[in-house]
Amino acid sequence: MPRYTKTAMLLHWLVALLIIATFFLGLSMVAIPGFSPTKLKYFSWHKWMGVTVLLLAVLRVLWRVTHKPPPKLVSIPEWQHKIAEGMHHLLYLLIFAVPISGYLYSYAAGVPVVYLGIWQMPAPFAPDPELKATLKTLHYVLTMTMAASVVAHALAALKHHFIDRDVTLKRMLPL
């Protein structure tokens, strides 16, 4: 059975784990009322994780365009391939769009992003309260779109594995 390359698998699962962790950290940090060291720490970690996703997303795209994925399974009808492909494109778009919108939101709020507390990333523009409100909404909408897409993507993989009993999921597993 042809599989994805080990590097593609590693990048896929690393990004998957990171976006799930970043998502739940984001939900819990905004639920903390007022102002506390824990809240500020979570905000910093959330941003570091988001920037990591963005960096890995660049690597993933570079790897994807330079390496052939395993061929399509002939047992799957073409219309399902089309949907899966559309979903993959949407997920690729979102692993860029979600962290970028968060990054811009932070700068609009006047808070620079200092990756791992070491590297202060470039400021795209000056703080702007109106832009801040817009980007906050955008970051939220994109994040929730991504959450729904990830769930759909995972359910589809499980459906192929347990119901169709094909190798769709196995091709992304190193075992």
Next chain:
Amino acid sequence: MKTLNKIAIVALLGVAFAASAAVLKTDPAKSTVTATFKQMNVPIDAKFKKFTANIDYDAAKPDAAKATVEVETGSMDLGDADYNKEVAKKEWFNAAQFPKATFVSSSIKPAGAGKLNVTGKLTIKGKTTDVTFPLTVKTEGKTQVFDGAVPIKRLAYNIGEGEWKDTSMVADDVTIKFHVVAQ
């Protein structure tokens, strides 16, 4: 002749008197007081929206200069209404009990062209310390522009109590920058 001399002396005295009491009128719209600090190494600039600066300065007699600045501690703007409320609370500025932070100069000495060394007392949250910092003065048209930065340690003034004493979260070093436009 005698009368003319008298007039001349009176006029000169008048000029000298006016010069020694050169209390400038600050332009609050163009002036700023900003606190810069690091939170987990993230630099944050927070402006104080309400303050008054009284500067008595004559370029011909810089030694006689005097300055007082009063900042409303409850007016710090972190760019978020909720955070602004938090920093006015007891653990930070305790603006209810200590509504004003003040600086009063005790000596201002010239230190080269357009430069002054300022010493004075800085009081924040009921704690007073002596501070010395360099100040630059520029003349722009009819206005004088004063720029200075005062490095302080926030914990010396009990700013950030309890769990906020942790300097790995919010650094002890804070710089208070001011830009005063006056004429």
